[in-house]
Amino acid sequence: MTTPRTGDAATALTLADIARQAEPRLNPAVWDFIEGGAGDERTLAANRAAFDRIWLRPRVLTGSGVPRVGTTVLGRAWAAPFGIAPLAYHTLAHPDGELATVRAAGAAGIPVAVSTFAGRTFEEVAEAATAPVWLQVYCFLDRAITENLVRRAERAGFEALVLTVDTPHLGRRARDARNGFTLPPHVRPANLPSLDDISPAEHARARFDPALDWSVIDWLRSTSSLAVLVKGILTAADALRAVEAGVDGIVVSNHGGRQLDGVPPTLDVLPEIVTAVAGRCPVLLDGGIRRGTDVLVALALGADAVLVGRPVLHGLAIGGQDGVAQVLDTLRAELADAMSLAGVAAVDRAGPDLVTAAGPRLRSAVLRRADLHGSLSDPLMETMNFLNEIGTRHPEAISFASGRPHDGFFSTGQIFDHIQRYLDHLEDEGHTPDQIRGLMYQYGPTAGHIRELIATSLRLDEGIDVPPESLVVTVGAQEAMLVVLRALMSGPADVLLVASPCYIGISGAARLLDIEVVPVAERADGLDPGDVAQAISAQLARGRRPRALYVIPDHSNPAGRTMRLPDRRTLLDVAARHDILVLEDSPYRLVSPGLQVPTLKSLDTRRRVVHIGSFAKTMFPGARLGFVIADQPVIDVAGRTGLLADELAKIKSMVTVNTATLSQAAVAGALLAAGGRVTTGDAGPAAHYGESLRLVLEHLDKHLPAERRGDLGVDWNRPGGGFFLTVSVPFRADNAALTRSAERFGVVWTPMSYFHPGSGGEHGIRLSASNLTAAQIEEGTARFARFVEAEIGSSHDVSG
DSSP states (O other): OOOOOOGGGGGOOSHHHHHHHHGGGSOHHHHHHHHOOSTTOHHHHHHHHHHHTEEEOOOOSOOOOSOBOOEEETTEEESSSEEEOOOSOGGGTOTTTHHHHHHHHHHHTOOEEEOTTOSSOHHHHHHHOSSOEEEEEOOBSSHHHHHHHHHHHHHHTOOEEEEEOSOSSOOOOHHHHHHTOOOOTTOOOTTOGGGTTSOHHHHHHHHBOTTOOTHHHHHHHHHOOSEEEEEEEOSHHHHHHHHHTTOSEEEEOOGGGTSSTTOOOHHHHHHHHHHHHTTSSOEEEESOOOSHHHHHHHHHTTOSEEEEOHHHHHHHHHHHHHHHHHHHHHHHHHHHHHHHHHTOOBGGGOOGGGEEEOSSOOOOOOOOGGGSOGGGGSGGGGHHHHHHHHHHHOTTSEESOOOOOOGGGOOHHHHHHHHHHHHHHHHHTTOOHHHHHHHHHSOOOTTOSOHHHHHHHHHHHHOOOOOGGGEEEEEHHHHHHHHHHHHHOOSTTEEEEEEESOOHHHHHHHHHTTOEEEEEEOBTTBOOHHHHHHHHHHHHHTTOEEEEEEEOOSSOTTTOOOOOHHHHHHHHHHHHHHTOEEEEEOTTGGGSSSOOOOOHHHHOSSSOEEEEEESTTTTOGGGOEEEEEOOOEEEOTTSOEEEHHHHHHHHHHTTTSSOOHHHHHHHHHHHHHTTTOHHHHOHHHHHHHHHHHHHHHHHHHHHSOHHHHHHHTOEEOOOSSSSEEEEEOSSOOSHHHHHHIIIIIOEEOEEGGGGSSSSOOTTEEEEEOTTOOHHHHHHHHHHHHHHHHHHHHHHHHHHO
16 A cells, blocks of 8 residues: 655655655754764664665566565564564654554554654554564663563563663764753653653663673563564674574664664675574564665575664654655565566565675675585584583583593693603604604604504504504594595495494584485494394495494493493404494593403404594593504505505595694604503593592482482483493483573583484483592582483473
8 A cells, every 4th residue: 555645745755855854854953863873873874885885686587577575574474574673762753653653564564663662652552553563672680670561562462572682781872962862851761651760871871781691581481472583683603692592583783873883784794694593583684774675685685574763763753654654665665666677576586696796895705504515504513512602601510511531631741741752762763853853843744653653552552453554643533534434435325334322523524525324223232233234234225335334332422332342243244244344433442440342453353444543532632643543455446455544645635734743743752651552651540530430420329319210210321431421311401401401500411412313312411520520520410410300390390
């Protein structure tokens, strides 16, 4: 419906025309209050200029017909992809204020976000509204004030809450300060009578909560059942945090340039936020919308809709409800015209190919995650970041999540001793000073220059007798996994079997290389060779080619299970019978107490095992030094025979070129100091880690005794070594539960679902105490038990 135009309004063809007509109708101080921004108003100007830098690239002969400008947001149909942004005191522009606004918006079929500082009561606004109304929320120091506002709005029929998150206090607005601006006598915060006696500039200083954090989202949800959007997001990191907090929508906003001057225009940051959100909730934008083409540009860059601000007040000033209707009609008509001429049939058809940057001032590169490798959108890739973020946000929490070695076993001074010992060793072996300098300062051989020392250590500690040339020294075990998978997996039919649950590093490396991972579920006593044989047969029946099986046979990460010796021998027979390799990763053997079961590699007489090792858990985590034993023969087309290690070195040369010589020197010096045996220096650590594991189990038994955990449906395994044990619980142990555990109980753990390729583990928790003191273990298990009790109690309350 088009609003008839009379008088001056008839000559207003654009929103700029309406603004020009509005200015003389308003008191100059009121005009400055509406139009002004913070600081030097750079961001205010940049919001508009950002749209001027973008050109539309129309497509012709698209057969698009009459464009469809409607859209759906939060389950409600909008007649156009724009709504009205929250604006304080519509009564500054017209006595009817928000009542005129919502009536015009209702006729236009679009929503209105009503400011906390509205000039009319929520009840009046809701009664006048015929389209959705949302409440814009500021969080006050006195939470009871905010709670009362929210509950009033919900009772009145408001449909969502828009939490403004960029306003711990108001920005420095020079125009208002120069004008000494205060509200006219007839304009008051109708829903906050207690603030009648102070100016807008004093509202935030006196009443807003400057210490607001992400916990406010949960608090808002506890006070209301309404959808929650957050307004004021300008970075991808905050967008991700908002999604993790469970918001229902995001408004990309810099408060119309009225808060922190010098932040980027909203249009410039929109693409990175859209990419980060990845469709998990609607993304809206405000700031600088003055034309229908501006709306189309925002849609093309990923916004689901936009919110229009100051032009609505301009419309109120020139004609009350009719003036607002004129603004909305103009914007809708311009949008429809632009879509028609650009060949865009519907708002959801507007994509980034529709726009380009203008002239030589090209905008910064913004990449769409959809155009990057698919692994980057896989939730698997976010798991470690999420754990790190939880730990950073809650530094006081006791963490059972980390599998890092105990800091007390390392001394800074030893670094220099180890390196000097290795330099002395080189000199004793007859290397000249020039050769030693070149060995330490230059790149060095790709396969590593301490292979002889590692081979000696393996023979002494593990009974693995392999030639040094079958080894490749890698940047941690993670690089070893990557180069092995790249070498073995040559086509789309090749699959990797993994003992499941499995270490996240192997499934992550496989995802990066687009390798299909097939889980083989571990049993309580470790991997069963019969299950492996069945999995191989099933994959062959699918036309797949199982190339290798990855397994941590000793004190596995994450489950803490250990394969029995008979099963190890049988597994090697299965591998030989089905012509696959076994990728053995066993970093926890030498830091576990007692006699260990022989490694698969020490039992390997047919060269079926590729053994991956690391010094991270034993001698020197920070050196990031690993290795791989790849003694399998490789025959080329000419019949020449080499080793798989040689092929891995080729791949490594294109990944890291070589492993850092200083890291190799430090680890070599540590091996020399221990007479070539890792176990010589690891008697203390093995006893410590064994005691830590024993203490965790003892205190879990104390805080959740057998009868009580039977009632609760809670259980855990009892590993004989390693860093990890697994707790099974009757509730979903997901990221949301982990967040509650950290925030409310001060204890952090790892969800077992991280370690299950595909799905599984939703009711499992991994605990590690490798880097905790006895006192931390005692207190941490008590907190963990309280969390489990509370979570189960909460689950029962909901289900009941």
